[in-house]
Amino acid sequence: MVSELKPRQAVLKMTPYSPPTGGRAGKLRLDFNENTVGCSPTVIEFLRERLSADGLSIYPEYDETRPELAAYFGVAPDQLLLTNGTDEAIQVLINTYVDDGDEVLLPRPSYAMYRFYSEVAGAAIREIDYRAEDLSFPLDEFLAAIGPRTRATLIANPNNPTGTAIGLDAIEKILAAAPHAAVLIDEAYFEFYGVTALGLMARYPNLFVSRTFSKVFGMAAMRMGCLFGQAENVAFLHKAQSPYSVNQLAALAARAAIRDTQYVRDYVGEALAARDMLCQGLERLSIPFFPSQGNFVLFRAGGRAIEIRDKLRAMGVLVRDRSYEIAGSVRVTAGTREQAARFLKALEEIW
Numbered sequence: 001m002v003s004e005l006k007p008r009q010a011v012l013k014m015t016p017y018s019p020p021t022g023g024r025a026g027k028l029r030l031d032f033n034e035n036t037v038g039c040s041p042t043v044i045e046f047l048r049e050r051l052s053a054d055g056l057s058i059y060p061e062y063d064e065t066r067p068e069l070a071a072y073f074g075v076a077p078d079q080l081l082l083t084n085g086t087d088e089a090i091q092v093l094i095n096t097y098v099d100d101g102d103e104v105l106l107p108r109p110s111y112a113m114y115r116f117y118s119e120v121a122g123a124a125i126r127e128i129d130y131r132a133e134d135l136s137f138p139l140d141e142f143l144a145a146i147g148p149r150t151r152a153t154l155i156a157n158p159n160n161p162t163g164t165a166i167g168l169d170a171i172e173k174i175l176a177a178a179p180h181a182a183v184l185i186d187e188a189y190f191e192f193y194g195v196t197a198l199g200l201m202a203r204y205p206n207l208f209v210s211r212t213f214s215k216v217f218g219m220a221a222m223r224m225g226c227l228f229g230q231a232e233n234v235a236f237l238h239k240a241q242s243p244y245s246v247n248q249l250a251a252l253a254a255r256a257a258i259r260d261t262q263y264v265r266d267y268v269g270e271a272l273a274a275r276d277m278l279c280q281g282l283e284r285l286s287i288p289f290f291p292s293q294g295n296f297v298l299f300r301a302g303g304r305a306i307e308i309r310d311k312l313r314a315m316g317v318l319v320r321d322r323s324y325e326i327a328g329s330v331r332v333t334a335g336t337r338e339q340a341a342r343f344l345k346a347l348e349e350i351w
């Protein structure tokens with residue numbers, strides 16, 4: 001029987017996004033910018049203690065998690081929305097502020113989910129390229145592109161995959177130029193950079209900031225994130241969010257994760273040292289790379305990007321080919337120094 005069921009035009013037009021998600025176990029995973037050693041042991045302990053049949057039978061409750069996370073991030077509880085990863089934060093933001101046909105302004109290349117959820121919503125997407133020579137943020141072009149039709153703009157700071165970042169002065173210029181648009185500053189890699197826009201929230205009602213537990217906290221499997229904004233805005237975001245989208249284990253795990261601040265400090269220190277090693281190693285091999293503010297480095301492998309990725313995979317080391325958005329580029333995650341050494345040794349063998 002021929003189906004008469006047709007998806008929406010917006011969905012029909014989308015190019016499928018399918019990151020390589022299978023077969024990663026047992027390999028050195030330097031391909032997704034995750035924490036490469038796993039979360040703090042106190043998270044596992046806390047989950048073991050709290051896991052019970054009774055607990056699992058109840059719909060999630062966030063009464064303890066919300067104030068504890070708000071205190072950790074230095075905001076009021078009503079300025080915080082708990083989300084199922086940053087991905088849901090992006091989705092809720094778009095669903096709250098962007099109608100079919102509205103304009104969303106995005107820097108390119110950046111995190112794929114900005115475009116994904118904008119496309120699902122049927123938004124008119126306008127993209128501004130990062131500067132080709134150094135992959136710096138195209139501030140002037142971006143400001144010039146903001147118009148009365150712009151309803152949202154989503155910026156990763158630092159950006160993935162470029163590793164480049166902007167300062168608060170640039171963010172303020174964007175906020176001031178787009179008072180009618182929701183401006184998301186996605187701080188998934190904040191801990192490796194140290195600059196946050198959270199302090200600007202009181203002055204800019206159009207500012208939203210997101211954080212994730214998928215990177216430094218080592219909890220990507222949990223799907224836990226936070227979206228911050230002024231209280232009146234967060235009330236609207238709440239209206240557009242499913243009431244139980246964050247599962248109870250994720251809500252518990254986040255509470256344990258923020259208590260182990262030493263773990264976060266140690267991991268950041270290790271990843272930054274590994275990032276330095278990666279840069280020095282690439283330099284030694286005369287491989288051009290882009291200085292990064294995140295826990296990853298983008299380097300140029302020329303016409304060999306896919307070959308390099310595949311050869312490394314065969315040696316048990318996973319990296320991401322990004323040549324589909326920046327010609328000849330490959331991204332490698334900075335985990336520990338020992339992992340960086342292993343990657344560099346493998347790269348040296350095949351370069």
Ligand SMILES: Cc1ncc(COP(=O)(O)O)c(C=O)c1O
Nearest residue numbers: 085086087111156160188212214
């Ligand atoms: C800029 C950026 N934001 C968000 C995420 C993912 O966040 P989450 O796992 O919280 O959905 C990533 C992951 O690669 C990212 O690069």
